[in-house]
Amino acid sequence: MSTTTPARPARPAPPSSVQSTLMVAEREILSQIRSKSFLISTAVLLLLVLGGIILSSVLGDRFGGDTKVAVVPETAAVIADVDGLEAVDATDADAARALVESEEVSAAVLPDADADNPLGVVVVGLDSAPGGVLDALAITPPVELLDESGSSEGLRYLVSLAFGLAFMMSALTFGGTIAQNTVQEKQSRIVEILLSTVPPRALLGGKILGNTVLAVGQTAAIAAVAVIGLVVTGQDAVLSLIGAPVAWFVLFFLIGFVLLAALFASAASLVSRVEDTGPVLTPVMMLVMIPYFAVVFFNDNALVLTIMSYVPFSAPVGMPVRLFLGEAAWWEPILSLVVLAVTAVAVTAVGARIYSRSVLRTGRRVKLSEALTTAA
Amino acid sequence: MLQLEGISRTFGDRLVLEDVGFTVERGKLTGFVGGNGAGKTTTMRIVLGVLTPDSGTITLDGRPLGDQQRRGFGYMPEERGLYPKMPLLEQIAYLARLHGYEKRPATERARELLEKLGLGERLTDPVDDLSLGNQQRAQIAAALVHDPEVLILDEPFSGLDPMAVDVVLGVLSEHAARGVPVLFSSHQLDVVERLCDDVVVIAGGKIRASGEKEALRQRYAEPRYEITSAGDMGWLRTEPGVSVVEFDGGYALFDAEEATAQRVLRAALDAGPVHAFSPVRPRLAEIFRDIVRDEERHDDEPAAARTKETVR
Numbered sequence: 001m002s003t004t005t006p007a008r009p010a011r012p013a014p015p016s017s018v019q020s021t022l023m024v025a026e027r028e029i030l031s032q033i034r035s036k037s038f039l040i041s042t043a044v045l046l047l048l049v050l051g052g053i054i055l056s057s058v059l060g061d062r063f064g065g066d067t068k069v070a071v072v073p074e075t076a077a078v079i080a081d082v083d084g085l086e087a088v089d090a091t092d093a094d095a096a097r098a099l100v101e102s103e104e105v106s107a108a109v110l111p112d113a114d115a116d117n118p119l120g121v122v123v124v125g126l127d128s129a130p131g132g133v134l135d136a137l138a139i140t141p142p143v144e145l146l147d148e149s150g151s152s153e154g155l156r157y158l159v160s161l162a163f164g165l166a167f168m169m170s171a172l173t174f175g176g177t178i179a180q181n182t183v184q185e186k187q188s189r190i191v192e193i194l195l196s197t198v199p200p201r202a203l204l205g206g207k208i209l210g211n212t213v214l215a216v217g218q219t220a221a222i223a224a225v226a227v228i229g230l231v232v233t234g235q236d237a238v239l240s241l242i243g244a245p246v247a248w249f250v251l252f253f254l255i256g257f258v259l260l261a262a263l264f265a266s267a268a269s270l271v272s273r274v275e276d277t278g279p280v281l282t283p284v285m286m287l288v289m290i291p292y293f294a295v296v297f298f299n300d301n302a303l304v305l306t307i308m309s310y311v312p313f314s315a316p317v318g319m320p321v322r323l324f325l326g327e328a329a330w331w332e333p334i335l336s337l338v339v340l341a342v343t344a345v346a347v348t349a350v351g352a353r354i355y356s357r358s359v360l361r362t363g364r365r366v367k368l369s370e371a372l373t374t375a376a
Numbered sequence: 377m378l379q380l381e382g383i384s385r386t387f388g389d390r391l392v393l394e395d396v397g398f399t400v401e402r403g404k405l406t407g408f409v410g411g412n413g414a415g416k417t418t419t420m421r422i423v424l425g426v427l428t429p430d431s432g433t434i435t436l437d438g439r440p441l442g443d444q445q446r447r448g449f450g451y452m453p454e455e456r457g458l459y460p461k462m463p464l465l466e467q468i469a470y471l472a473r474l475h476g477y478e479k480r481p482a483t484e485r486a487r488e489l490l491e492k493l494g495l496g497e498r499l500t501d502p503v504d505d506l507s508l509g510n511q512q513r514a515q516i517a518a519a520l521v522h523d524p525e526v527l528i529l530d531e532p533f534s535g536l537d538p539m540a541v542d543v544v545l546g547v548l549s550e551h552a553a554r555g556v557p558v559l560f561s562s563h564q565l566d567v568v569e570r571l572c573d574d575v576v577v578i579a580g581g582k583i584r585a586s587g588e589k590e591a592l593r594q595r596y597a598e599p600r601y602e603i604t605s606a607g608d609m610g611w612l613r614t615e616p617g618v619s620v621v622e623f624d625g626g627y628a629l630f631d632a633e634e635a636t637a638q639r640v641l642r643a644a645l646d647a648g649p650v651h652a653f654s655p656v657r658p659r660l661a662e663i664f665r666d667i668v669r670d671e672e673r674h675d676d677e678p679a680a681a682r683t684k685e686t687v688r
Contacts, residue, residue, distance in 0.1 A: 011448060011475070011476070011522060011523055011525070012475070012476035012477055012478075013476055014444060014447040014448070014475060014476045015473075015474070015475075015476045020474060023470070023473055023474055024474075027470055031459070031461070031462065035461075184459075184460075185457075185459075188457045188458065188459065188460060189453055189455035189456065189457030190457035190458050190459060191457070192421075192426060192451070192453040192455070192457060193451060193452075193453060193457060193458075193471065193518055193519075194474070195426050196424040196425065196426055196446070196447075196449060196451040197447060197471065197474045197475060198447075198474055199443070360421070360426060360427070
C-alpha cells in the first residue's frame with residue numbers, strides 16, 4: 001500500500017481482529033469504571049450485601065435464642081458452661097438421636113468411644129453440621145449426620161433465591177449497559193467511524209468481552225464481600241456447603257452472560273434511539289427473569305430444576321442449585337456447560353449477523369427478518 | 377487514484393444508486409455535489425466498505441479495494457458522531473489506536489492534530505461540552521489522525537464559520553498535496569466552487585457530470601459575454617444576432633455567437649474606451665440546476681415505463 005506513496009512515512013499495519021476487540025473492550029471497561037454512577041451503584045450493592053450478612057448474624061444471635069442441644073448424662077458437662085447452648089437432657093444416646101430427628105433440638109452431643117477422637121464426644125446433626133453448636137464449642141468435635149440426603153427447606157430456598165437473584169441482577173445491569181452503549185453509538189453515529197476502522201465482529205466482540213469482564217468482576221467482588229462477611233461474623237459454616245456450587249455458578253455465569261450479552265447487543269442494534277429500546281429488549285429481559293422466577297417457585301420440584309439446568313438460558317441458575325441440593329451427577333454440569341457454550345457460540349454468530357446488518361440502518365426500527373436476510 | 381465503476385445499490389425495492397462511476401485523482405480535492413437524497417452518503421459509505429454495493433467495482437490505483445486497505449481511509453460521516461462523554465484527546469487517540477498506532481504515538485498524533493485545528497485548549501473536555509463548530513473540528517481530527525491513505529468527507533464544511541473553513545481547508549489541501557485522494561460532499565455549491573479542483577454531480581442516484589471544474593464550466597457555458605464601456609451600450613439591443621440579458625448604462629450582459637461578440641467588441645471600441653470584455657462562465661450552482669432540471673425533464677417522458685425513483 002505504501003509503495004504508491006513512497007514520500008510519506010509508513011503507517012503502522014492495522015491491528016488484528018483480536019487486538020481491535022481488546023481495545024474496544026478496554027474502552028468499554030474504562031468508560032464504565034470511570035463513570036460515577038457505576039462506582040456508586042457498585043459501592044451501594046457491596047454495602048447492601050455486607051449489611052445483609054451482618055444483620056442476619058446480629059438478628060440470628062438476638063432472636064435465635066440459645067440453641068437447644070440434646071445431651072446424655074455423660075456429656076452434660078461438655079456444654080454446661082458454653083454460652084448460647086441450652087442442654088436438653090436425654091436418657092440415652094438413642095433418645096438423643098430421636099430428639100434430633102424430630103427436630104426438637106438442633107444437635108446432640110454424645111460420647112464417642114473412638115480412640116482417635118481426643119475429645120471423646122461427637123456432635124450429631126440432622127442434615128448439616130450444626131454450625132452454631134460447633135462454633136459455640138471451643139474445639140470442633142467430629143460430626144455425625146443422621147440424614148445426609150439433602151439440605152433444609154429454608155437453606156434450599158435461600159440459596160436458590162441467591163443464585164437466581166445474583167444472575168438476574170447482574171445480567172440485567174450489564175446487559176442493559178451493553179444495550180444502552182450500542183444504541184448510543186448508533187444514535188451518536190460514531191458507529192460509522194468505528195465500522196470504517198474495525199470489523200463489526202471486533203466491535204461486538206469487544207463490547208461483549210468488556211461487559212463480561214465487568215459483570216464477572218462485580219459478581220466476584222460481591223462473592224468476596226459475602227465470604228469475608230460470613231467469616232468475620234462467624235457464619236463460615238455456610239461456606240463449606242455452597243463453595244463448590246458457587247464455583248460452578250461463576251463458570252456458568254461467565255458463559256451464560258456472553259450468550260445474553262450477544263442477545264442484548266443485537267436486539268439493541270435494531271433501534272436508533274435510546275427511547276425505543278423498550279420493546280426490542282423486553283423479550284431478552286423475559287429470558288433473563290424467567291430463570292429467577294422459576295427457581296423461586298419450583299426449587300422443590302426436581303423435574304423443573306432438571307429441565308432448567310439444561311436449558312441454556314436458565315442453566316446458570318438451575319445447575320448450581322441442583323449441585324447445591326446434591327441432585328446432579330458429576331457429569332451433568334459438564335454436559336450442561338457444553339450445551340450452554342455451543343448455544344452461546346451459535347447465538348453470538350447470529351447476533352453478530354444481526355448487529356452488523358442493522359447497526360447502520362437508522363430511522364425506523366429494523367425488522368428482525370430484514371436484519372437476518374438482507375445484505376449489509 | 378480512486379475509481380468507482382458501475383456501482384448500483386438498492387434499499388428494499390428502492391434503487392438508490394444506478395451505475396455510479398467516477399474517479400478521485402491523487403493530489404486533488406474532488407467535490408461531490410447533489411441534492412438531498414441524491415445518493416452522496418450511500419456512495420461514500422460504499423467506498424468506505426460500511427455498505428456493500430449490489431454490483432460494481434472500486435479500485436485504488438487500479439487494484440481492487442480490500443478491507444485491509446479501506447482501514448487506512450479517513451472518514452468523516454455526515455451525521456457527526458463521537459462519544460459524547462469521552463474526553464477529546466483520549467477519544468481521538470483511541471481512534472488512532474484502532475488504526476494500529478501504539479498508545480503513546482497515538483496520543484502524540486492526536487494532540488498535535490487537535491492543536492493544529494485550534495482545539496489545543498479543550499483537550500480534556502468531553503465532546504459534549506464543545507460548541508458545534510468545535511465538535512466539527514474534532515470530527516475532522518477523527519478522520520485525519522491516522523494520516524489516511526484516502527480521505528472521504530461527508531459535508532465537512534457545514535456549520536463552520538469562514539475562519540474555520542479556512543483552517544480545515546488548509547489541513548485538507550495539505551493532505552491532497554501529499555498525494556492523498558480527497559473526496560468531499562457538500563450542498564454549499566459556492567464552497568465547492570471555491571475549493572475543489574474536480575467536481576462530480578449526482579442526482580437521483582446517477583452521476584450526471586464529472587470532471588475538472590473549469591472544463592465542466594466551459595462545457596456548460598452558454599455563449600455569453602459581459603462588456604463594460606465608458607459610453608452607453610444601448611445600441612446593443614438592436615444589434616442582429618445578439619440577445620441582451622442585462623443592461624445598465626455602460627454595462628451589458630449578452631448572449632451571442634463568438635464572431636458576433638467580436639464584432640460587438642470592435643463596434644464598442646469604435647464608440648468609446650472599453651474597460652472590460654470577457655466571456656461569462658456559469659457558476660457551479662447554475663450548472664447544477666441545469667443538469668438536474670434537464671434530468672427531470674428526461675425522466676418525465678418515459679415515466680410510465682419505469683418506476684420513478686423517489687428522492688427523499
